[in-house]
Amino acid sequence: MRAHASLLHLDLDAFFAAVEQRDKPSLRGKPVVVGGVGSRGVVATASYEARKYGVRSAMSTREARSRCPHAAFLTGRFHAYREASTAVMTLLRSVSPLVEPLSLDEAFIDLEQAGLPDLEVPTVTAFAEELRGRVSEVTRGLTASVGLGTSKFIAKVASDLDKPDGLVVVPPGTEAELLRPMHVTVIPGVGPATAERLRRAGIHTVLDLEAVGLDELVRLVGKAHGTGLFHLARAEDDRAVVPEREAKSVSVEGTYDTDLTDRRLMEGLLTRQAGEVAERLRKHGLSGRTVSIKVRLHDFTTLSRSSTLHSPTDSTATIARLARGLLTDLDTSGGVRLLGVGVSGLADWIQEDLFGETTDEAEEPPEVVEPPSIRRSTWAPGMDVEHAEMGRGWVWGAGRGVVTVRFETAESPAGPVRSYPEDDPQLSAWRPPVTEDEQAG
Numbered sequence: 001m002r003a004h005a006s007l008l009h010l011d012l013d014a015f016f017a018a019v020e021q022r023d024k025p026s027l028r029g030k031p032v033v034v035g036g037v038g039s040r041g042v043v044a045t046a047s048y049e050a051r052k053y054g055v056r057s058a059m060s061t062r063e064a065r066s067r068c069p070h071a072a073f074l075t076g077r078f079h080a081y082r083e084a085s086t087a088v089m090t091l092l093r094s095v096s097p098l099v100e101p102l103s104l105d106e107a108f109i110d111l112e113q114a115g116l117p118d119l120e121v122p123t124v125t126a127f128a129e130e131l132r133g134r135v136s137e138v139t140r141g142l143t144a145s146v147g148l149g150t151s152k153f154i155a156k157v158a159s160d161l162d163k164p165d166g167l168v169v170v171p172p173g174t175e176a177e178l179l180r181p182m183h184v185t186v187i188p189g190v191g192p193a194t195a196e197r198l199r200r201a202g203i204h205t206v207l208d209l210e211a212v213g214l215d216e217l218v219r220l221v222g223k224a225h226g227t228g229l230f231h232l233a234r235a236e237d238d239r240a241v242v243p244e245r246e247a248k249s250v251s252v253e254g255t256y257d258t259d260l261t262d263r264r265l266m267e268g269l270l271t272r273q274a275g276e277v278a279e280r281l282r283k284h285g286l287s288g289r290t291v292s293i294k295v296r297l298h299d300f301t302t303l304s305r306s307s308t309l310h311s312p313t314d315s316t317a318t319i320a321r322l323a324r325g326l327l328t329d330l331d332t333s334g335g336v337r338l339l340g341v342g343v344s345g346l347a348d349w350i351q352e353d354l355f356g357e358t359t360d361e362a363e364e365p366p367e368v369v370e371p372p373s374i375r376r377s378t379w380a381p382g383m384d385v386e387h388a389e390m391g392r393g394w395v396w397g398a399g400r401g402v403v404t405v406r407f408e409t410a411e412s413p414a415g416p417v418r419s420y421p422e423d424d425p426q427l428s429a430w431r432p433p434v435t436e437d438e439q440a441g
């Protein structure tokens with residue numbers, strides 16, 4: 001624990017839903033639920049208006065619909081989320097070299113290297129308030145909640161205290177006082193199972209936990225966990241902010257507007273992506289030992305699997321074979337909306353091949369029919385579209401051969417709604433131009 005509240009945790013508020021409300025003026029101030037919209041869908045993020053009805057992340061979409069039937073249920077638009085996230089992380093890295101992203105919308109920042117005149121409470125508070133303003137500027141209006149404290153643990157607790165659009169500084173020396181009345185689940189690592197064990201031992205709050213000796217805690221929850229709890233209950237946390245290492249990987253990924261379910265199609269796509277990765281490696285004289293795949297399921301769960309070779313490779317055939325093998329271990333029966341292949345553990349030399357095999361067996365990428373990113377029968381609610389005459393808008397709903405579009409963008413007022421036959425040639429899916437930057441891992 002430090003002497004100053006120099007650890008900052010920043011968390012964008014209701015991130016996916018906030019991006020949707022920004023880009024869809026008619027949804028501002030209304031309940032919005034982003035997630036899987038199918039029968040087995042799960043809520044990824046609910047706007048604060050939807051939370052009032054009890055809609056929560058990780059709840060089934062079915063339950064969310066019954067709690068808040070008038071909400072807008074939207075499928076995600078990752079290009080928009082990633083764009084906002086990149087803008088925020090770039091800003092954070094410009095204020096301190098020590099930035100540790102936890103997810104698209106959350107990061108720790110160490111202010112000890114932010115060049116502030118001092119780290120006293122008024123100084124860090126003013127800095128954080130200004131930073132919140134700049135986050136709003138670079139994201140064109142998203143809000144962030146910020147917490148400041150003497151450790152990562154306290155900073156993260158603090159950012160959650162006054163959500164949304166809040167700023168909470170926990171002055172050094174007041175940590176224990178803040179934590180004591182809180183439920184034990186405030187402590188990182190105390191999930192439902194641990195909480196239940198503690199509850200049976202009569203331990204509900206952090207104050208209760210503080211009264212328990214180390215030996216008894218170890219007996220209750222095991223050695224590693226017990227020791228951690230003992231210290232965290234006293235707000236003792238010395239974890240450093242670990243900046244993301246420079247991206248030492250090359251990757252290619254694709255997102256799809258309809259869930260892919262055909263295994264052979266997925267394998268074909270992975271093979272083609274492997275070819276692109278290998279080509280990029282060779283172009284830069286690189287090779288890598290670890291091949292990974294990234295798979296985002298229909299409910300937004302993102303899985304990665306990797307496999308490490310004895311020696312680095314830049315071979316299409318090798319990367320493709322490993323990537324396809326990694327896919328076989330995953331249950332993708334519910335549908336896949338993103339697939340990607342990457343190679344990391346890069347070396348700028350290729351190990352001399354002692355077995356005399358040539359590096360590339362020139363596997364021809366199979367013929368792959370591009371998945372239906374523009375297939376007209378699959379208009380997903382929330383997706384971006386463009387109409388030849390009406391311009392840009394988003395899918396409000398679709399079914400029975402008809403697609404209904406609301407024509408508005410972040411910069412326009414709430415716009416008109418029109419319906420079209422779902423195969424109307426004037427209507428197409430809209431995607432932002434893809435830059436080289438976004439493609440490279």
Ligand SMILES: [Mg+2]
Nearest residue numbers: 011012013105
């Ligand atoms: Mg958030």
